[in-house]
Amino acid sequence: MPQIIHERPEDAALIEPLLDECFGPERFTKTAYKIRENIHSLPELSFVIRDGDKLVATIRYWPITIGDMSPALLLGPIAVEPTLQGxxxxxxxxxxxxxxxxxxxxxxxVLVGDPEYYGQFGFDAASPKGLQLPGPVEDRRFLVKECEQGALRNVSGVIAGGSMPDMTAGRNADLSETEQLITRLAAFAPPA
Ligand SMILES: CC(C)(COP(=O)(O)OP(=O)(O)OC[C@H]1O[C@@H](n2cnc3c(N)ncnc32)[C@H](O)[C@@H]1OP(=O)(O)O)[C@@H](O)C(=O)NCCC(=O)NCCS
Known part of the structure; x- marks a missing residue:
């Protein structure tokens, strides 16, 4: 019976082959991967599905910022072992x-994925709401979910990988926090 559990350190070696199988090796060139390049997924939101000894699914979330100001999450990748899909x-x-x-x-x-699938979870188009990705992606697949009504009010700009450690989720940075953040985020700037 498949069971959802928190990802454990030893799961990482099994997740990579599953991602290779579902997305292929070219996945590393995608914009979502570029955003995640220098950051860690959040352990409290990283889950796998185990079926006995087998790891059959994975999901991860990553800390990001929008427009250097607002903390948010990037969902993905999610993958289910092909024989168990559907x-x-x-x-x-x-x-x-x-x-x-x-x-x-x-x-x-936010996530990059098919709106036909993610619509059921409350995700819809992110671009019309003023959000941007730092690289190419099919516009219709760039999606966002407001977990609380009005969460996107006054939030816009480019997505960047990185957390705001001193900030609680949902709070906007003040000016001095923003300056610190911009300096830190320079490390995550996409190549020119
Ligand atoms: C996408 C994925 C995670 C969905 O997981 P799953 O366990 O197969 O899906 P579920 O069984 O929960 O849901 C199945 C339903 O979603 C639909 N669905 C699955 N992928 C879909 C997609 N990309 N677009 C639209 N609908 C989709 C199925 O048609 C099915 O619909 P039905 O119940 O009406 O027949 C899985 O198919 C997968 O790993 N795919 C390969 C990797 C991938 O594309 N990941 C997502 C990248 S954003």
């Missing part, structure tokens, strides 16, 4: 992890 594992993994993200106080979640 049995509800993906939906369970997303529902349960989203619920925990919301309980932890996260207000905004």
């Amino acid at each position: 049995q509800g594992l993906g939906i369970s993994l997303i529902r349960q992890s989203l619920q925990i993200a919301i309980e932890l106080g996260h207000k905004i979640i």
Whole structure:
């Protein structure tokens, strides 16, 4: 019986082959990967599905900022072992992890994925709301979910990888915090 559990350190070696199988090696060139390049996924929001000894699914969330000011999460990748796809594992993994993200106080979640799938979880187009990615992606696949009504009010700009450690989720940085953040985020700037 497949079970959702928190990702453990030993799962990492099994997650990579699953991602290779689902997305292929070219996944590393994608914009979402570039954003995640120098940051760590959040352990409290990283889950796997185990079926006995086998790891059959993975989901991770990453700390990001929008417009250098607003903390948010980047969801992905999510992958389900091909032979087990279409049995509800993906939906369970997303529902349960989203619920925990919301309980932890996260207000905004972005992802790159098919709107036909993610619409059911409350994601819709991010570009019309003023959000931008730092690299190419099919516009219709850039999605955002407001976990609380109005969370995107006064929030716009480019997504960058990196957390705001001194900030609680949902609070905007003040001027001096923003300056510190810009300096720190320079490390994450996409190549010219
Ligand atoms: C996308 C993925 C995570 C979904 O997980 P899953 O366990 O297969 O999905 P579920 O069983 O929970 O949901 C199945 C339903 O979602 C639909 N669905 C799955 N992927 C979809 C997609 N990309 N677009 C639209 N609908 C999709 C299925 O058609 C099915 O619909 P139905 O119940 O009406 O038949 C999984 O198929 C997967 O790992 N795919 C390869 C990697 C990938 O594309 N990841 C997402 C990148 S954003």
